[in-house]
Amino acid sequence: MTIYFYSTRSEYGCFSNFSSHGFELAGEYWQTTEHYFQAQKFPETHHCEQIRQAKTPKDAANMGRDRSRPLRKDWEEVKDDLMRKAVLRKFETHAEIKEILLASGDEEIVENSPSDYYWGGGKDGSGKNMLGQILMEVREILRKRTLE
Numbered sequence: 345m346t347i348y349f350y351s352t353r354s355e356y357g358c359f360s361n362f363s364s365h366g367f368e369l370a371g372e373y374w375q376t377t378e379h380y381f382q383a384q385k386f387p388e389t390h391h392c393e394q395i396r397q398a399k400t401p402k403d404a405a406n407m408g409r410d411r412s413r414p415l416r417k418d419w420e421e422v423k424d425d426l427m428r429k430a431v432l433r434k435f436e437t438h439a440e441i442k443e444i445l446l447a448s449g450d451e452e453i454v455e456n457s458p459s460d461y462y463w464g465g466g467k468d469g470s471g472k473n474m475l476g477q478i479l480m481e482v483r484e485i486l487r488k489r490t491l492e
Contacts, residue, residue, distance in 0.1 A: 347448055348456040350464075358441040359453065359479055361430075362401040367437040369430065376401040377430040382408025384426045385415050424474060427463075431475075432482045445483050446490070453479045 349356035352363045361378040374380040378401035383392045391413045398404040407413070416422075435442045453476040457464025461471035 346452045346454055348454050348465075350456040356444070356448075356453075358438075358444055359455075359475075361475070363441075364401075365434050365438045365441055367430075367433045369433045372396060374430070376404070377427070377434050379404040380430040381423075381427055384422075385419055386413055387416060389414070424478070427475065428478050428481065431478050432485060435482055435486060442486060445479065446486060448483065452476070453483075 347356055347359075349359040351357055352360045357363055358365060361381065362376060364376060366373060366375045367377075367380075368374070369380060374383075374396060375398075379396055379398060382404045383395040385408050386392045386395070391407075395404050395407045398407055435445055454469075454473050455464035455475040457471070458467040460466065463471075463473070463475040465471040465473045465476070
C-alpha cells in the first residue's frame with residue numbers, strides 16, 4: 345500500500361519538509377528541512393542566514409523561491425544531495441519519527457503534492473517524487489545502520 349503524505353497534520357506528516365523537527369547541520373540549527381534546503385540556494389550570503397531565521401517553513405520556502413535573490417550556479421546539480429543530507433539528519437536526530445519511517449517497511453512513499461512534479465507526484469501522479477525517493481533511500485540507510 346503506497347504511503348501518501350503532504351500536510352504536516354496527516355498521519356505521515358513527519359515526512360513533510362514543513363514538519364517541525366529541527367536539527368543541527370553545517371554548524372547551525374535548522375527549524376525544518378525546508379529552512380535548510382531553501383537556505384542552501386544562497387550559501388555564505390546574508391540570504392542564507394535570513395532564511396535560516398525565517399519564522400515558518402512557508403516563509404523560508406517563499407524566501408528561497410524569490411528569484412530576486414542570487415541563486416547559486418550549481419543548484420540543479422547539488423539540490424538532490426542537499427535534500428538527502430537534510431532528510432537523513434532530521435530522521436537521525438528524532439527517534440520517534442525514525443521509528444515511523446522504519447515502520448513503513450518497503451512501502452512506496454509519495455509526496456502527494458498536486459503542484460510539484462519534481463519533489464512530489466504532481467496532480468496526476470506523473471511527477472518524479474524525488475522527496476519520496478529520498479525518504480525511501482534514507483529509510484534504507486537507517487535500516488542498514490540498525491542491523492550493524
